[in-house]
Amino acid sequence: MPGRDPKERLIVALDVESLPRAERLVDRLHGVVGAWKIGAQLFTACGPAAVELLQKRGGAVFLDLKFHDIPATVAGAVREAARLEVFMLTVHASGGSPMLKAAAEAAREAAREFNVARPLCLAVTVLTSLDRALLQRELGVALSVEGHVLHLSQLARAAGLDGSVCSPQEIRAVRNALGREWAIVTPGVRPAGSGADDQIRVATPEAAIRAGADYLVVGRPITEAPDPRAAASAILSMLALA
Numbered sequence: 178m179p180g181r182d183p184k185e186r187l188i189v190a191l192d193v194e195s196l197p198r199a200e201r202l203v204d205r206l207h208g209v210v211g212a213w214k215i216g217a218q219l220f221t222a223c224g225p226a227a228v229e230l231l232q233k234r235g236g237a238v239f240l241d242l243k244f245h246d247i248p249a250t251v252a253g254a255v256r257e258a259a260r261l262e263v264f265m266l267t268v269h270a271s272g273g274s275p276m277l278k279a280a281a282e283a284a285r286e287a288a289r290e291f292n293v294a295r296p297l298c299l300a301v302t303v304l305t306s307l308d309r310a311l312l313q314r315e316l317g318v319a320l321s322v323e324g325h326v327l328h329l330s331q332l333a334r335a336a337g338l339d340g341s342v343c344s345p346q347e348i349r350a351v352r353n354a355l356g357r358e359w360a361i362v363t364p365g366v367r368p369a370g371s372g373a374d375d376q377i378r379v380a381t382p383e384a385a386i387r388a389g390a391d392y393l394v395v396g397r398p399i400t401e402a403p404d405p406r407a408a409a410s411a412i413l414s415m416l417a418l419a
Contacts, residue, residue, distance in 0.1 A: 206409055210236070239392075247276070281337035302329040302342060366381070
């Protein structure tokens with residue numbers, strides 16, 4: 178788990194379309210931010226070069242590709258992510274226990290094979306863009322959002338994963354049920370006064386930390402701010418007081 182230094186707990190989401198734009202943001206935030214999220218957009222555009230860029234600048238990389246496929250395919254993807262020496266990666270909890278177990282085992286085996294640190298494997302539970310109505314009406318889930326997040330988190334722990342990704346609204350329930358050793362990564366974090374954009378279940382950085390989150394993922398409130406460095410520094414100041 179991260180230490181108490183806010184810099185260790187803030188992950189900036191580089192959801193941008195090109196390596197040059199990512200590099201400009203990294204340069205502007207150098208010395209303020211220590212961890213970065215690479216998601217589907219940047220990885221599709223640039224591939225492993227994006228990971229290599231951040232690592233050369235001394236940043237820890239959270240590879241958020243939300244693997245969701247048959248167990249063998251996910252295991253292969255996790256193996257390659259471990260080879261890249263990312264410190265965290267994601268798989269979809271809804272892929273089921275066999276897939277989750279394959280991911281956890283692949284991370285362990287790849288760490289030994291490549292002599293690298295084992296990446297934390299996180300289970301994505303319910304996307305922050307979903308609410309109870311969408312979950313029930315379109316996905317056929319009878320549980321509440323919190324109930325489903327908790328169910329998927331428990332499934333992931335039983336399969337050998339290290340933590341889960343959930344919105345600020347579910348942090349406390351997951352923390353109470355799974356304890357301090359379970360990693361909780363929280364997107365949907367918005368400073369007071371920021372728009373929610375396309376996310377529904379959101380909260381402020383300080384509220385998320387107080388609820389028990391280990392890591393906060395923040396994208397547009399920093400990357401699209403007039404002064405990204407000032408925006409990140411302001412969030413870090415909030416975390417220091419939480």
